[in-house]
Amino acid sequence: GENVEQHPSTLSVQEGDSAVIKCTYSDSASNYFPWYKQELGKRPQLIIDIRSNVGEKKDQRIAVTLNKTAKHFSLHITETQPEDSAVYFCGAGGTSYGKLTFGQGTILTVHP
Amino acid sequence: NAGVTQTPKFRVLKTGQSMTLLCAQDMNHEYMYWYRQDPGMGLRLIHYSVGEGTTAKGEVPDGYNVSRLKKQNFLLGLESAAPSQTSVYFCASSFTTSGGENYGYTFGSGTRLTVV
Numbered sequence: 374g375e376n377v378e379q380h381p382s383t384l385s386v387q388e389g390d391s392a393v394i395k396c397t398y399s400d401s402a403s404n405y406f407p408w409y410k411q412e413l414g415k416r417p418q419l420i421i422d423i424r425s426n427v428g429e430k431k432d433q434r435i436a437v438t439l440n441k442t443a444k445h446f447s448l449h450i451t452e453t454q455p456e457d458s459a460v461y462f463c464g465a466g467g468t469s470y471g472k473l474t475f476g477q478g479t480i481l482t483v484h485p
Numbered sequence: 486n487a488g489v490t491q492t493p494k495f496r497v498l499k500t501g502q503s504m505t506l507l508c509a510q511d512m513n514h515e516y517m518y519w520y521r522q523d524p525g526m527g528l529r530l531i532h533y534s535v536g537e538g539t540t541a542k543g544e545v546p547d548g549y550n551v552s553r554l555k556k557q558n559f560l561l562g563l564e565s566a567a568p569s570q571t572s573v574y575f576c577a578s579s580f581t582t583s584g585g586e587n588y589g590y591t592f593g594s595g596t597r598l599t600v601v
Contacts, residue, residue: 382525418592419589462528470535471587471588471590474544475527
């Protein structure tokens with residue numbers, strides 16, 4: 374089955390800096406790669422996703438890049454704000470009844 | 486339109502007790518999933534369902550059973566709770582378009598279960 378590794382496990386940045394979180398996956402058949410943001414005590418919320426036929430996708434301050442050859446994808450957050458502080462999860466899958474395998478999560482802290 | 490609703494939100498069980506977690510979705514999604522979330526381990530798939538009357542095992546199914554008698558509901562049962570089942574449980578639903586594109590999960594608000 375799919376295996377997803379996510380790094381770093383914790384990330385601390387100053388407000389206004391950029392943050393990058395990286396994930397690698399093992400199953401070359403995976404074709405769907407979402408990112409979720411989870412605030413303390415809340416449910417994960419989808420923030421951006423990318424499909425295997427696209428190399429990059431951007432939504433305001435958030436972007437995701439995908440390298441299918443190397444089987445890794447990354448989340449980029451620019452001009453970080455304190456409200457970006459949360460746990461971020463990457464997921465990979467989509468080929469088998471929509472099942473996703475998730476990374477271990479990254480705790481992002483943005484200091485004012 | 487409530488999305489995905491989980492009940493209960495919190496529960497404390499004694500070892501050996503049983504309980505059922507209910508997940509209900511009103512989006513007519515075909516697929517439903519149960520995950521558990523533990524510190525440092527992310528979200529791990531327990532069981533999933535690809536349609537009414539069907540269920541399948543995920544990554545960590547032992548100690549759990551599920552049922553999907555109606556399309557909108559997916560139940561997770563613990564027959565004899567163990568302290569190792571202390572976790573936060575999330576239900577999710579998703580769908581695939583007629584063109585075969587899968588769309589990301591909509592998660593419920595979670596159930597925090599403690600087994601003592």
